[in-house]
Amino acid sequence: MVMLLNQLGLSESEFFEKTDATFKVAAHFINWNQDENGKPIEFLNILNAPGALDGRQFADYFVTFDPARTAPDAGIAYVRAFSPVAEIVRGNLAPRRPGEPDFSGEVGYTYHFDATKVAAYLRDIATSRGVKHILDDVDAVNVDERGFVTSLGLRERGEFGVDLVIDCTGFRGSILQQALGEPFEPYGEHLLNDRAAVVQIPHKDPGVIAPTTRATGFSAGWNFNIPLTTRVGTGYIFSSKFLSDEEAADELLSFYGDQAKGCEPRIIPMRTGRVRNAWVKNCVALGLSGGFIEPLEATAIFMTDLGVRWLANYLPTQDFEPELATAYNRHVRQVYEEVRDFVQLHYHLNNRADTPYWKAAREDMTLSDRLQENLRVWQHVAPEDLDLGSTFLFSSPVYTLLLIAKGFYKDRRLSRASSLSRTTYQRARDAERKARPGQLEGLISHAAFLKTGGKAPAGSVMAPHAGMAPAPELAGTKIKLKSQPARPRQSRKKKRR
Ligand SMILES: Cc1cc2nc3c(=O)[nH]c(=O)nc-3n(C[C@H](O)[C@H](O)[C@H](O)COP(=O)(O)OP(=O)(O)OC[C@H]3O[C@@H](n4cnc5c(N)ncnc54)[C@H](O)[C@@H]3O)c2cc1C
CATH class of the missing domain: 3.50.50.60 (FAD/NAD(P)-binding domain)
Known part of the structure; x- marks a missing residue:
């Protein structure tokens, strides 16, 4: 969408205004896997990939040397090792500084928006350019x-x-x-979910807008939470083999409690x-x-x-x-x-044992031949684009992230590990740690950014903690907030998608 709007020569700020749009810097997965005490594990699927180190994949080093690879929050630790996205998510920040130009950002992003408003907006643009509707x-x-x-x-x-x-x-x-x-x-035979219970609910606190789509594992599927400026779109994507429509609606509404009071989910059959x-x-x-x-x-x-x-x-x-x-x-x-x-x-690598749905999603579904073969290969080497039949949307770094987040490399040693240098990794981590405060400097709360259309509000402050584990690198670090428009900066990292 970012590339499309840019290529169409549209104003991103106008797009935000007309479609109630918000930034999305990551998909925030919660409770797709659990630790040994049954506590939900979280991870972020982000839009940037790490650069190579001495011509080798960053992930090779992380998996070989970083003790965090065995921790339940390995996925977050991995992202934090090369990108400021985890901190941006934790602080509910916008990925761009006030005053910076459209389509720029400290990290890669896409949008959440009201699809009906986007359709009307694009129709108006098209007809103004000569399309007959x-x-x-x-x-x-x-x-x-x-x-x-x-x-x-x-x-x-x-x-x-x-x-x-x-x-x-x-x-x-x-x-x-x-x-x-x-x-x-x-x-x-590959994917279980065939129904959605969807509903629009008000913000719990309109002053806090997460820059993520939250995907929370439920009993027989998962819940999406998509914040717009005006409301939150949410729904339960589930399997009718394991849950009735009424049960799905009840589980969804009880999850949101008072926030969804008086709301009635709509059921959408999905083919x-x-x-x-x-x-x-x-x-x-x-x-x-x-x-x-x-x-x-x-x-x-x-x-x-x-x-x-x-x-x-x-x-x-x-x-x-x-x-x-x-x-x-x-x-x-x-x-x-x-x-x-x-x-x-995502489903195949879940480890939840609490409901039959998650067991079936893991064990009873057919995996394509290529995926089966790749999972065997990836026991020994981290994914490469070479392994994948097509990479139109998902290239190897995002597979690597998912495997790390789901503990796939917890007890594994890569076949080429012995040729890697610990010092190289340590140097890269030190450099990233040093760069982090500068990457976050001047970013303001997502809600404040959207409210002012990207102009710096006086006295803006970082939004409160979003509920993820605190970043060790940031402990004791003072983040300086700018009140003046900052100089334009482009994302430093290679865009992954
Ligand atoms: C629960 C859910 C969540 C989703 N979330 C996302 C998401 O996060 N991101 C994403 O990219 N996509 C998402 N999608 C998919 C999203 O719905 C589609 O990308 C988008 O709506 C597709 O638009 P469409 O035009 O193909 O179909 P639709 O939006 O269904 O539009 C089809 C239109 O054609 C009209 N029509 C049908 N038959 C006729 C006829 N004979 N004559 C005239 N008009 C007709 C219908 O009335 C309708 O208006 C989601 C889908 C579901 C079900």
């Missing part, structure tokens, strides 16, 4: 003898001739699936999987009409964006060259399998 219902799809869509039967406008149809009809899949009969390939081919003849399915993988890593809009870019790349002539559709469909299949495997890894 017709709002109508598609009641019929007319197809010629070759199976090409020739026209759509619109409820208000009547028959409407088309060259290329982009099917964006959501889970209904009105054109590609219903009219053209393209089959759907479900992912039910996980994808259409066999997203592009057939002159019809291309984008978004939910082409497929869906549960929202754990918030990948759907990114995948739609990718689909649009690929379609622009392979845009056919009126001959609809079949090679272009074949290439497009290959990419779509790859990206779906990539996201499916990464999402499934």
Whole structure:
């Protein structure tokens, strides 16, 4: 989204204003794994990757030399070793200093937003740039003898001739699936969750807005918590094999207590999987009409964006060259399998023993051949992009982070460990420790940043502790807060996604 807005030449501040948007610097996972006393483990999935050390992966050093790798909070310790994100999350800070330019930040970020408002905003931008927008219902799809869509039967406008149809009809899949009969390939053997109970609730304290999506493990699924400026979007993604709709709604509401008083969750059935081919003849399915993988890593809009870019790349002539559709469909299949495997890894590596759901998610689901093979390889070496079939969204550093956070390397020694230098790692850690106060300097509370549209409010202070373990590096460190706009700074780290 950051790249898209930037490429479209839009103002990020205006985007925030029009869509109730907030920053997201990490997905904050809680209670997907537990320590030996059953206490929930937390970790952060962030958008930056560490740089290499002497041409070797940073993770190799962490796993070999850092005693924190065996601790329950190894995931947080790992992130803290190369990035200030954990401190930014702990302090509920914005990733950018007041006065710094749009699309810049101390760390990589993306957004939370009101999707309905974003749709209206982008529609207005598109129509102002010459796109003709017709709002109508598609009641019929007319197809010629070759199976090409020739026209759509619109409820208000009547028959409407088309060259290329982009099917964006959501889970209904009105054109590609219903009219053209393209089959759907479900992912039910990989992923258990098939329903969502969703609700919007007020902020507990509007003065504290987390810069994260919180993903908390529940009894038969997980809860998402997405703070906007005006409200919190939350929901329970669960499996109907283990929980009824009523039980899911009760568990969700009781988790939020008074904050959700009087709120009634809406149930959304979710069909996980994808259409066999997203592009057939002159019809291309984008978004939910082409497929869906549960929202754990918030990948759907990114995948739609990718689909649009690929379609622009392979845009056919009126001959609809079949090679272009074949290439497009290959990419779509790859990206779906990539996201499916990464999402499934979160479940496969859980260690919860408290409910049958978590046991089934770990033991009873089918893993792709590639993921099975990689898990065997990664016992000996940390993940490399080389191991992965596609890295459109998730490249090797994020796999490494997940494995470390879930204790995969707790008792393992990498095969190349003996060739690493402890001093190199120590030097890198010392340098990072020294740099940390400067990285955090001038960052203000996320809520204050959003309230002032990124202008420095007088006397702004860091928001209180967000509930994570205190950062040892910061103990006793005074963080200087600037009240004047700071000089523009770009993220120092390589963006991972
Ligand atoms: C619980 C949940 C959480 C999610 N969280 C995230 C997230 O964090 N990040 C993310 O990227 N994605 C998320 N998604 C996915 C997100 O919903 C989609 O990315 C986005 O809404 C897809 O938009 P869409 O246009 O494909 O489908 P939709 O939003 O469903 O829109 C389809 C539209 O087509 C209309 N329509 C259908 N048939 C016809 C017809 N015949 N004629 C005219 N109109 C028709 C429908 O009325 C609807 O308005 C989540 C999904 C769920 C279920």
